[in-house]
Amino acid sequence: MRSVLAWSVSLSxxxxxxxxxxxxxxxxxxxxxxxxxxxxxxxxxxPVPRFAVDPTWPRMPQTMLWGEVSGVAVDADxxxxxxxxxxxxxxTDSGSAQTPPIALCCEPAPAVAHFSADGEFLGGFxxxxxAPTIDGVNQWPIxxxxxxxxxxxxxxFAGIGRGDHVxxxxxxxxxxxxxxxxxxxxNGNADGATLGNPSDVYRDxxxxxVADGYINRRFLxxxxxTGEAFGIWGxxxxxxxxxxxxxxxxxxxxxxxxxxxxxxHAEEFGGIIHCVVPxxxxxxxxxxxxxxxxxxxDIAEDGTLTFVRDLEIAGATGGLGTVTDVALSPDKKYLYxxxxxxxxxxxxxxxxxxxxxxxxxxGRQAGQFTWMHSLDTDSQGNxxxxxxxxxxxxxxxxxxxxx
Numbered sequence: 001m002r003s004v005l006a007w008s009v010s011l012s013x014x015x016x017x018x019x020x021x022x023x024x025x026x027x028x029x030x031x032x033x034x035x036x037x038x039x040x041x042x043x044x045x046x047p048v049p050r051f052a053v054d055p056t057w058p059r060m061p062q063t064m065l066w067g068e069v070s071g072v073a074v075d076a077d078x079x080x081x082x083x084x085x086x087x088x089x090x091x092t093d094s095g096s097a098q099t100p101p102i103a104l105c106c107e108p109a110p111a112v113a114h115f116s117a118d119g120e121f122l123g124g125f126x127x128x129x130x131a132p133t134i135d136g137v138n139q140w141p142i143x144x145x146x147x148x149x150x151x152x153x154x155x156x157f158a159g160i161g162r163g164d165h166v167x168x169x170x171x172x173x174x175x176x177x178x179x180x181x182x183x184x185x186x187n188g189n190a191d192g193a194t195l196g197n198p199s200d201v202y203r204d205x206x207x208x209x210v211a212d213g214y215i216n217r218r219f220l221x222x223x224x225x226t227g228e229a230f231g232i233w234g235x236x237x238x239x240x241x242x243x244x245x246x247x248x249x250x251x252x253x254x255x256x257x258x259x260x261x262x263x264x265h266a267e268e269f270g271g272i273i274h275c276v277v278p279x280x281x282x283x284x285x286x287x288x289x290x291x292x293x294x295x296x297x298d299i300a301e302d303g304t305l306t307f308v309r310d311l312e313i314a315g316a317t318g319g320l321g322t323v324t325d326v327a328l329s330p331d332k333k334y335l336y337x338x339x340x341x342x343x344x345x346x347x348x349x350x351x352x353x354x355x356x357x358x359x360x361x362x363g364r365q366a367g368q369f370t371w372m373h374s375l376d377t378d379s380q381g382n383x384x385x386x387x388x389x390x391x392x393x394x395x396x397x398x399x400x401x402x403x
Contacts (some may be wrong), residue, residue, distance in 0.1 A: 007343070069393060145157070154171055272288075276326070322337075347359070
């Protein structure tokens with residue numbers, strides 16, 4: 001019996017010693033992609049993009065943790081920039097970063113984080129030390145929202161925290177370049193010199209478009225060089241209403257559309273103007289989230305804006321609302337619309353805006369969404385989707401074909 005026991009122990013020790021190498025070897029191949037829940041409504045034979053989740057993307061450093069991941073933007077080299085909200089983490093989340101440490105892990109990731117196309121962490125930056133102080137007020141946004149990488153590969157992002165009435169522009173290595181607006185200064189929908197908790201930004205040449213939508217209810221065009229506004233627009237491209245949200249936005253305000261409910265054909269923008277997404281071919285989508293619509297405009301090189309149509313998405317939905325962000329396929333044939341409340345990405349044929357189907361549902365497993373927030377596509381047609389609230393993650397959806 002002793003010899004059998006001794007042999008068993010020796011074998012166990014031998015296998016135990018070899019196990020890490022064996023596990024490492026097994027971990028090298030990428031695990032299989034996970035199919036996503038699809039709801040296809042297109043007529044038989046209509047080509048529809050199909051996706052699967054890459055469960056290995058991104059590969060975060062072992063000591064780092066996300067807060068609410070509020071924005072994603074794909075760079076020209078298909079690397080991916082993300083912004084998250086370190087302030088949404090609690091001391092029990094980031095125990096090792098407390099003074100003194102209260103746990104073995106973890107520390108917040110940089111507020112602006114950079115990943116390769118295959119998910120390798122490339123670095124990041126962020127925080128008050130990277131921003132100027134003007135009239136005694138540091139200009140770093142407390143709560144980041146939205147991110148865009150322009151043709152010069154500089155980064156733009158906005159702030160929606162208390163007093164965060166700014167859009168800021170940084171180099172890829174974290175050097176401050178410029179800003180629009182000032183923290184702690186806001187003056188309503190008619191003022192082109194200040195912002196009111198802006199949500200999204202896009203730059204094309206000397207045009208900078210800003211969705212100014214968490215306190216104010218409008219979108220604007222700015223000259224990148226002078227910083228002056230050349231356009232201030234409400235719904236349908238008209239002058240914006242005077243009504244603004246009182247005080248800083250918080251999540252308790254996001255759970256109701258009000259007594260009147262959503263109205264996808266309202267004459268004014270609703271509670272949150274959540275995105276501004278030019279198409280690169282002369283049009284721009286603006287997300288009116290709590291009215292469950294996007295509005296499509298033609299925009300000329302001189303900044304002239306012309307309303308084209310309302311785009312209603314699950315119009316009767318309440319709560320958080322639907323249209324949180326918009327992205328296009330690389331060939332601009334398909335439109336992807338993020339639906340926050342229903343936890344879906346709707347797939348539309350851009351030429352007609354016919355809904356072809358959707359992926360996802362509310363949930364926390366791969367391919368599901370909790371507080372879906374921002375999305376973008378890369379040159380291969382892959383889709384990146386972020387989540388805020390208690391979702392706190394980004395998922396990569398690999399294009400597996402159009403069929």
